[in-house]
Amino acid sequence: MNTTWGKLYGVGVGPGDPRLLTLLAIDVLQTVDVVAIPKSKLERESVAWDIAKVHCPKEVRLIELELPMTSDQQILAKAWQDGAQTLLGELKQGKSVAFITLGDPSLYSTYSYLLNILQEELPPECIATVPGITAxxxxxxxxxxxxxxxxxxxxxxxxxxxxxxxxxxxxxxxxxxxxxxxxxxxxxxxxxxxxxxxxxxxxxxxxxxxxxxxxxxxxxxxxxxxxxxxxxxxxxxxxxxxxxxx
Ligand SMILES: C[S@@+](CC[C@H](N)C(=O)[O-])C[C@H]1O[C@@H](n2cnc3c(N)ncnc32)[C@H](O)[C@@H]1O
Structure with missing residues (x-):
């Protein structure tokens, strides 16, 4: 059976001021089914979410992904794989997902590692990276x-x-x-x-x-x-x- 994939957005939320998101980023945040929040530890606050939340509908579903800050390559590889599988679970059900990231997604962002994995699975038209203002x-x-x-x-x-x-x-x-x-x-x-x-x-x-x-x-x-x-x-x-x- 063919999967009707949802769309993955990697959304740059800028460095801090919620007015420094692009109109496209806001549009995506207002319309996706799920916002995925990367966290170095689940119990920590997320700066990216602090910035993005004013633009999201109150009822939007949130999922948190634990993506630790460590140089241990084994721990990192597992965290990226787990994070990518969580996103795939949503996308497979046809849900659209915004993975939010500080600044721009193409500059030192964990989004790049998940993207690497997800590009193997998703058709290219199901991925959109939304640039953000860098720090x-x-x-x-x-x-x-x-x-x-x-x-x-x-x-x-x-x-x-x-x-x-x-x-x-x-x-x-x-x-x-x-x-x-x-x-x-x-x-x-x-x-x-x-x-x-x-x-x-x-x-x-x-x-x-x-x-x-x-x-x-x-x-x-x-x-x-x-x-x-x-x-x-x-x-x-x-x-x-x-x-x-x-
Ligand atoms: C993992 S990198 C993320 C960079 C981000 N993707 C960007 O486009 O700027 C984190 C580094 O970005 C810089 N950074 C991010 N946000 C910042 C802010 N609001 N103020 C100052 N530096 C910031 C710091 O050097 C921090 O160590």
Whole structure:
């Protein structure tokens, strides 16, 4: 018997402010049968849901998927497989499902791993990825700073221990900095690079720190939702920002 599949949407909900969803994302959230919420632990709150919920009908069915943050590949593979099977269960019954994800679904999102599995099973017309505003776009907008202009390249990096070679790049976005912030700042300081740290953009607790120093972060655990923008003319920008405010 042929299956009449429901449609899977991977919906980017932007970085925090619920007004930063696209009209398409809102349309999808208002019409799907099920909203799937990825969580690192089921008992935790979901930032993506906090952002998306104002756009969803009260009666929409929610399913939570536990997708832990770990480097253990076996645990990850099982979680992605379980998550994909849960979604397939809904899609097989003809239900439409929106898998919500912070920022844009194509940038460091667990959606990509589930998508890999689901693409094996679903016809291509049953999958639609809805782009979202990335955290780095929100960061640049927040401080009125272009990420790159003209012919300049832009490098987006996760904060891993082998980033050293890239840190002289003129325009940098360092994501997932939280646990490695002092280490990243030390590497940047050694190279004379200036950075701005942006945390929880568009969310309660939003913070901007110009020129953060490694020493200031000895024992402080920095929020996971933080990134560093690094640019060669950053201080000029900072000064014109404060000039504007004065
Ligand atoms: C798993 S990645 C998700 C990126 C997301 N898909 C995007 O398009 O921006 C998580 C990282 O994105 C950055 N991030 C996401 N939301 C943020 C926010 N509201 N404020 C600052 N950084 C954020 C942080 O660097 C965080 O460690």
């Amino acid at each position: 780095m776009a929100a960061a640049a907008a927040k401080i009125n700073l272009p990420l790159a202009t003209g012919d300049e390249p832009l490098l987006i990096l996760p904060s891993t221990d082998d980033v050293g070679d890239y840190l002289n790049f003129p325009n940098l976005v360092l994501m997932k900095v939280s646990r490695r912030l002092p280490e990243m700042l030390t590497l940047l300081e050694e190279r004379g690079r200036k950075a701005v740290l942006l945390t929880r953009l568009g969310q309660p607790g939003e913070a901007i720190r110009w020129e953060p120093k490694a020493l200031d972060f000895g024992s402080e655990k920095v929020d996971y939702l933080s990134l560093l923008l690094v640019k060669k003319d950053l201080l000029g920008r900072k000064n014109s920002e404060s000039d504007r405010r004065n």
